[in-house]
Amino acid sequence: MSAASMTRQARRVRFRYAFYRNLGLTLNIFPPFIYLMLLFYAPMAIMLVMSFWKSGFMTLEPAFTLDNYVKFFTTPIYVRAMVNTFLIATGSMIALILVGYPIAYYLARYAPQWESLILYFLIIPVEINFLVRIFAWKIALGRSGIINSALMSLGLIEEPLKFLLYSKTAVVIVLLHEWLPYVVIPIYLALKGVSPDVIDAARTLGSDRWSVFRHVLLPLSVPGLFASFVLVYIPMLGEFAVPALVGGPSAYMLGNVIESQFLSAGNWGVGSAIGFILLTITLALVAIVIKVAGVEELM
Amino acid sequence: MSNREITLEVRELTKRFGSLVAVDHVSFEIRRGEFFSLLGPSGSGKTTILRMVGGLLTPDEGQVFLGGKDITFDPPEKRDVNIVFQNYALFPHLNVYDNVAFGPRRHRWPEAKIREEVTRLLEMVHLTGYEQKYPRQLSGGEKQRVALIRALITRPQLLLLDEPLGALDLKIRQSLQLELVDIQEETGITFIYVTHDQSEALTMADRLAVMDKGRVLQIGDPKTIYEQPQNRFVAHFIGNTNMLEGKVAAVEGQDVRVRVPKLGEFWGRPLDGADVRPGQSVTMSIRPEKMRISRQEPERPGYNKIAGVVEDLIYVGVSTEFIVRVSPVKTLRIFAQNISREDDLWQITWDDPVWVYWRPERSLVLVE
Numbered sequence: 160m161s162a163a164s165m166t167r168q169a170r171r172v173r174f175r176y177a178f179y180r181n182l183g184l185t186l187n188i189f190p191p192f193i194y195l196m197l198l199f200y201a202p203m204a205i206m207l208v209m210s211f212w213k214s215g216f217m218t219l220e221p222a223f224t225l226d227n228y229v230k231f232f233t234t235p236i237y238v239r240a241m242v243n244t245f246l247i248a249t250g251s252m253i254a255l256i257l258v259g260y261p262i263a264y265y266l267a268r269y270a271p272q273w274e275s276l277i278l279y280f281l282i283i284p285v286e287i288n289f290l291v292r293i294f295a296w297k298i299a300l301g302r303s304g305i306i307n308s309a310l311m312s313l314g315l316i317e318e319p320l321k322f323l324l325y326s327k328t329a330v331v332i333v334l335l336h337e338w339l340p341y342v343v344i345p346i347y348l349a350l351k352g353v354s355p356d357v358i359d360a361a362r363t364l365g366s367d368r369w370s371v372f373r374h375v376l377l378p379l380s381v382p383g384l385f386a387s388f389v390l391v392y393i394p395m396l397g398e399f400a401v402p403a404l405v406g407g408p409s410a411y412m413l414g415n416v417i418e419s420q421f422l423s424a425g426n427w428g429v430g431s432a433i434g435f436i437l438l439t440i441t442l443a444l445v446a447i448v449i450k451v452a453g454v455e456e457l458m
Numbered sequence: 459m460s461n462r463e464i465t466l467e468v469r470e471l472t473k474r475f476g477s478l479v480a481v482d483h484v485s486f487e488i489r490r491g492e493f494f495s496l497l498g499p500s501g502s503g504k505t506t507i508l509r510m511v512g513g514l515l516t517p518d519e520g521q522v523f524l525g526g527k528d529i530t531f532d533p534p535e536k537r538d539v540n541i542v543f544q545n546y547a548l549f550p551h552l553n554v555y556d557n558v559a560f561g562p563r564r565h566r567w568p569e570a571k572i573r574e575e576v577t578r579l580l581e582m583v584h585l586t587g588y589e590q591k592y593p594r595q596l597s598g599g600e601k602q603r604v605a606l607i608r609a610l611i612t613r614p615q616l617l618l619l620d621e622p623l624g625a626l627d628l629k630i631r632q633s634l635q636l637e638l639v640d641i642q643e644e645t646g647i648t649f650i651y652v653t654h655d656q657s658e659a660l661t662m663a664d665r666l667a668v669m670d671k672g673r674v675l676q677i678g679d680p681k682t683i684y685e686q687p688q689n690r691f692v693a694h695f696i697g698n699t700n701m702l703e704g705k706v707a708a709v710e711g712q713d714v715r716v717r718v719p720k721l722g723e724f725w726g727r728p729l730d731g732a733d734v735r736p737g738q739s740v741t742m743s744i745r746p747e748k749m750r751i752s753r754q755e756p757e758r759p760g761y762n763k764i765a766g767v768v769e770d771l772i773y774v775g776v777s778t779e780f781i782v783r784v785s786p787v788k789t790l791r792i793f794a795q796n797i798s799r800e801d802d803l804w805q806i807t808w809d810d811p812v813w814v815y816w817r818p819e820r821s822l823v824l825v826e
């Protein structure tokens with residue numbers, strides 16, 4: 160028997176062994192796997208196919224075409240919605256990290272006795288109905304809302320601030336509030352997982368507080384940052400309710416375009432195509448972030 | 459030795475946690491290049507002292523001097539003191555090379571010099587080729603060696619080691635003990651080595667401090683600590699010992715006669731300068747290897763002797779350990795060398811009536 164065929168046989172035996180050994184596991188993941196397939200991947204596959212079909216108002220013809228994609232890239236309002244989407248999601252993500260990281264850091268490092276209380280307060284708003292929260296913001300941010308009234312009665316401004324409502328700023332403010340717990344908690348958990356001795360070791364080796372943060376805590380919180388990113392940035396790219404209610408036309412996002420293609424324009428082909436463009440860009444972004452942050456190394 | 463330069467001086471150092479006094483007015487001096495050990499049971503305050511010396515904890519009272527300079531309130535990064543932690547505390551996100559290079563980088567060494575030193579130190583601890591591995595891929599002993607050279611590389615004036623071998627099994631422990639002593643001699647760096655294993659402290663340290671409940675009970679070289687413990691705790695904690703409690707019956711020059719209830723009277727000798735008076739309660743401490751055993755009543759004038767029955771004997775190659783019951787509530791431990799000259803020894807077996815005897819100066823009379 161040649162060496163090559165021997166290794167081939169060995170590999171086959173090993174494969175069979177692995178199969179039987181994992182049989183229990185295989186049987187266990189089977190039902191959720193079927194569920195995912197039927198209710199998630201199958202509709203997605205159908206959408207992918209539809210995005211290449213000829214389609215118009217309430218019509219869909221199974222004939223291959225790239226028109227839907229071409230239409231998206233040649234319609235200025237759609238392209239602007241795409242730009243808006245990335246501006247708003249990225250801006251909100253940056254704001255979320257700038258606000259959320261210090262909270263997580265403080266919770267994990269300096270507030271052992273307040274920890275659960277602060278986390279609790281952070282989570283309560285999530286439990287309040289989403290629409291109620293958005294309408295509350297609408298009242299607060301409006302032209303005669305509490306923020307403007309307060310600023311005016313303090314004499315800080317003469318006229319109500321217009322950009323507070325029906326603007327990208329408004330969308331960012333509401334998104335910040337909506338997603339904050341999802342940013343704070345993963346970062347908090349990552350920082351909490353850093354052993355105090357590791358920090359002490361860095362100190363004795365010559366790191367001051369800033370250097371400990373820069374060279375130890377920040378790199379060790381990358382998995383938390385990554386989790387926040389996946390948990391928050393991706394859903395924000397698909398956001399449609401917040402821009403529809405507090406954003407106004409200048410904050411029109413891809414989610415709104417997709418919604419209107421399916422629900423009012425009745426053009427499922429274009430809607431599907433935009434959905435896939437968004438999905439592709441999202442996956443590419445996740446891949447880039449994994450690569451750049453070196454998350455694999457840490458997980 | 460005594461007039462060598464002092465590296466560390468700790469003066470009346472005290473730390474309280476609530477009502478607990480974790481470290482209670484501790485003072486000691488450590489000379490340059492010394493291998494000093496802090497020995498004490500769990501919770502006696504060893505780690506707390508190290509943390510105050512390293513700057514990770516602020517003392518409530520007292521001062522710390524390094525090379526004559528008061529560093530009591532300096533932050534850790536400003537002190538020329540490094541620590542090897544009991545649980546290694548390697549940086550999980552950095553590989554072996556970057557872990558070892560962490561200190562030098564904070565001190566802004568040129569990369570070329572870092573490369574050279576890291577390579578040399580990895581070779582010294584037999585870890586060449588491990589540069590790219592991450593801490594989670596290392597065994598306990600390997601992690602320990604990385605932690606050691608990470609702390610050594612910047613050649614601090616003082617290295618604090620907190621039970622660095624505590625988590626390792628006996629074999630690796632022993633080989634790393636030797637390695638540590640070699641490295642300490644080679645580098646000439648002053649070591650404070652914390653342990654609660656008395657044999658480790660006795661074999662490795664030039665001098666040691668025995669601690670209990672936040673206080674230092676005795677400081678000395680291993681031989682002094684073993685042969686002349688200052689009090690019951692030290693005698694009991696370091697090595698094995700037999701304790702006989704009684705009252706002083708008479709004082710004759712250097713020697714003291716102690717009456718031990720139900721066992722008789724024995725002669726012993728207090729430490730130099732100890733104030734012993736008739737009627738005082740004392741404890742006699744006799745090391746097991748200082749006692750002898752025989753089946754015939756010994757005819758040696760002046761020796762202490764006591765009759766008993768062999769309850770157990772454990773043959774351990776070079777020696778035999780006897781447990782002899784001398785009263786319903788008291789047994790003595792005796793280590794006897796297995797030398798052919800003492801034929802008698804071979805014939806002693808379970809339940810034999812025997813005599814235990816020892817020279818008066820072998821029983822140390824302790825007042826505390």
Ligand SMILES: Nc1ncnc2c1ncn2[C@@H]1O[C@H](COP(=O)(O)OP(=O)(O)OP(=O)(O)O)[C@@H](O)[C@H]1O
Pocket residue numbers: 475478480498499500501502503504505506507654
């Ligand atoms: N941060 C703290 N808060 C409250 N009590 C503490 C703290 N650190 C230590 N202690 C207490 O101080 C005492 C001394 O602790 P320390 O860690 O110095 O003991 P140790 O001698 O190092 O013991 P071990 O051999 O078990 O490591 C213990 O009773 C401990 O419970």
Ligand SMILES: [Mg+2]
Pocket residue numbers: 504505506620
């Ligand atoms: Mg300790």
